Amino acid sequence: AGREREGWPLYGHRYRFFLKDAVEDVPEYVVQWGPFVRLAAEYGLHPIYKREFHDVFDEFREHAEFEPLLQRMKVVDQNGETDMDEDQWEAANIYVMFALEKREGGTRS
Known part of the structure; x- marks a missing residue:
């Protein structure tokens, strides 16, 4: 995966997203996780939760709130x-749910 990402910007690699009967031609942006976490740490933000879409979907799909x-x-x-075919289901896993926690010690404010 690293080679195919060479040349991508660290933040904001833009692609266009289409989901039949839901969204049409929406620009979205991919952020590389490692550089994102390092940048967040400079502001005292540290990941405390990270899960792929499929895992979150399986856990919360029948939750009354979601x-x-x-x-x-x-x-x-x-x-x-779900009506998603195999390709759509695979593409959905590009989404990652995460949470950051603010701690002391960031070098930026």
Whole structure:
């Protein structure tokens, strides 16, 4: 994966996203995790949670708070089933959920 990313900017590698019947031609941006974490640390921010989309989806898909959101986003239908084909499902895993915690010691403010 490293070779194919050579030449990408560290922050904001732009691509265009389309999901049938949900979103059309939306610009999105990929951030390389390692450089992002190093930059965040300069501001005293440290990762405390990081999970891929598939893991978060499996954990929260039937949660009462998140199920309506998944339906509005057209990730699942009213029966909780997804219409995503294998390629769409694989592409969805480009998304990563994360949380940062502010700690003392950042070199920037």
